[in-house]
Amino acid sequence: MTRRHTPHRIALAVFSAGTLALGACSAGSLGSSDDEGGGGKVALSFLTDNQPETVKMAEGLAKDFTAKNPDITVNVETRPQGTEGDNIVKTRLSTGDMTDMFMYNSGSLMQALAPQKNLTPVDDFAGQLDENFKKAVGSDGKIYGVPFGNYMAGAILYNKEVYDKNGLKVPTTWDEFQANNAKLKAAGVDPVIQTYGETWTSQLFILGDYHNVEAASPGWAEQYTKNQAKYATTPAAKAGFDHLQQVHDAGYVNKDFASAKLTDGLNKLAKGQGAQYPILSAMVSQLIADNPGSENKIGLFAIPGADAAKNGLTVWAPNGLYIPTSTTGDKLAAAKKFLGFVASPDGCASMGKATTPTGPYAVTGCELPDSVPQAVKDMQTYIDKQGASSLALEFLSPVKGPALEQICVEVGSGIRKADAAAKLYDEDVKKQAQQLGLEGW
């Protein structure tokens, strides 16, 4: 899971796909700005997903870049997020009509694009990028993208005012977390917010728990990729499913968990109707936009595990910005210039101006301003501490089953028990690995 799943819009989200090459006979665009100017000017097309924060960043970058390079204009196009968006990106790459540049996930999803065949290497920028991000966009020793956005964490956002009022401390083990939940419930607050109206939000207890898995059995990701480690048979890995079940069985979740949406969850948290919400840290910017003045009211802690000493944060690398091999000539040169701008302090400043930064940058020389929300400061504390953060599993292994969100909804709704769910997910993973044609499956 990453931001790509964010907008589980109401139904087949494929719908508002990006502006594509004009099909014969179709009406095309009305009232929009024209594309290509003449006389040495270059117009670049840039495909991003349609999440409002992403679009703001992309348009901010385009504007600031053109201000510095008046000969190059950048037109932002949008596509849906989630698997529908994946299919659009893959189809456009395979038919050779991708935009001049595009934004897409880093990590295993980016590897699935066959980068050696479809993407232009951009090793020139390697010096400006941090090591973890280079891993996330690297393949065969080459680097294929620059970071678009910030690192984010899969963690628990909590309402500090509610915590203070009930005299609670940030938990570092699962038992402490459950003890807090019992007190919160007694105080009449929903301890844990769940929002299965958007199914992707159900996965945090599993995916955000990966640091704890890695801490308990180092090298788990590698064994997992080789089909040697399983969720059902690794207690630390299965713990995520157990946690989800315990929270439901103890009645710690909000009453409308089955139909509530992300927005409902964020609002509940901001208003203190719910105390804790396991979610991606990037959602803080949405929470603040909808509930002004809550910058310092919402804190963040890593999902607690069995061992307080080894507890730490699971981190997602930023999305990448890539150039397809179909971009050539003047456009390629201009596109590389644009990537260079994005991977520079000026680029970070431009993105930070467009939306609230929700985590550290992956570009050397970019610093977060002091005014970041409390949750981001809490996140930084984990990252600065040696060994207290790990990349999420999807950056360490190409193996990820497509049905995890449905399985999590089942566990979190009491339809399926944790043990059965872990087994079922192992099956789902096996299917995916076989479909990818990985060795050893």
Place this chain on the structure above:
Amino acid sequence: MTAAVEVRRKPRKNLVLSVVAILLSVVVFLVPFAFIVLTAVKSRQEASRLDFSWPSQFHLVQNFVDVVQARDYMLIIAFINSTILTVASVAILVVLSAMVAFVLQRRRTRWTGLVNFLVLSGLIIPPAVVPTIWVLQKLGLFRTMPGLILIEVAFGLSFCILLFRAFIATIPRELDEAAIIDGAGPMRLFFRVILPLLRSVIITVVVVQSVTVFNDFVNPLYFLPGDQNATVQLTLYNFSSAYSTQYNLLFMDILLITIPPLIMFLFFNKRIVAGMTAGAVKG
């Protein structure tokens, strides 16, 4: 239709039954539509409460303008696209399927069995999406309007042929023979003699297929993706995002894109049954 006969048969109207039926229809069918209409004219805050209430202020014009202007006038583009798609594919469908049905009904050859089998298959087999994309790509028709039009034709043929065949069976062969004696060739026979006689079933086919194609969501999604190619159904997703669903605009959009089928229905209301009478029910 048969009103006159019925009146003679059973002159008294059943009052109790009528009242019950009308009350039920209001609850089951009108309330959901009233909900759509009321929400469509509310302000954003009021609409977000999603309750069934009278709007405190009417935002009809403003919501209308907002919906039309959204995403660079995407709705207008979509209406143009949907109109081209619907008119072209339904026109082709009517001619092609009537031609097939005509020969299929009139003359038994060694092809007849095969054609019947294929017609039924077309009704039953779910289209294989990915291979269809693959074929369209090979033809250079993927992501083009002509491609999508032909797709709608291919998928709609079976249903139309069945309706036409049943209707053509009711046209006496003597008409054909008279025309042939007058020296008409197959083309003139079909286009000048038969096609005009099919008027009532053509209206049924046009209405049913237009509604189907106009409301089609899946095929444009697969075969003609892209904002500039959007059809009206896809515009619904402009107003419902994970972050902020604008229910008033969403329902205004639903309302607007339901108007063309509605007009069509009101216009042909009486004739649809006539076409069905000879068509589907005897199929």
Place this chain on the structure above:
Amino acid sequence: MEARPRTSVAGPAPAAGRKRSPYPSWFYLPAAIVYAVLFLVPTVTSFYFSLTRWSIFDSQFIGFDNYVTFFREPALVSGLWHTVVYAVITSGLKVVLGLGLAVLLTSQIIGRGYLRSVVFFPVLVSTIGVGLTFTILLDPEEGLVNESLALIGIQGPGWLTDPSFALVSVALVDVWKGVGLATLIYIAGIVSIPQEYFEAARVDGATAWQNFRKIVLPLARPATFTVILLSLIGGLRSFDLIWAMTRGGPGFTSDVIASVIYKQYQAGFYGLSTAGNVVLFLLVTAIIFPLSRYLNSKEVDL
């Protein structure tokens, strides 16, 4: 449009006494080309692709592995059952309600024109529009349906969020949307029953129930067959309303085969999704072909 060759490709007609038939086989040709290229070719190639591991960038032959995988798919077994339940509920209710409404709407009743229009109206609204509207009306906490039930003291269930209700709720919405077409077909069937039958029955002093039982029911049988076949095929194949309302959830509790196939497509498992399509095709054929033969054999002539 397609070229119209002047020569007949059909070969000699069997009964050919005439040189040129007034019903030339080339009339099939334009439709046949479109149908063959865009429907038959993909259907046939899908048999091959279902035997491959197919990412959009390349494909590799892997035999029947996809079928094995598809049948191991956790959602599939329940999905098969859900598909049948959904198809039976929707087509069953459409037959019963459609016939009932048609009888009502061909009888002497006040506001008949209004009733006919209002019953048919949902047919005109797009599936997605209906799905969006009812998702909101059926919301467990603030939906109109449960709020109305609360007024009379009933605590409504989570129509779309409770595993035991989700599939049935969607099926009922499907009926709401589709019953208008079934009613229309039945009206057409009833209207075409010759009036002499009713006249004769009236002379014999038949009651309304006897009229229905002895005249309408048997003579509207072709309409019944049409309604059953169309709604059963639709119920087995379609998933758009399900997708718009529950996306197969909660969990997998309203997944049908078509939605399972769509999920494989979404995940980028194109070979697997194509294999699923072949399975669905076989299933629909196995149900519809025998049924269609059976129904045709019971056909009554007017």
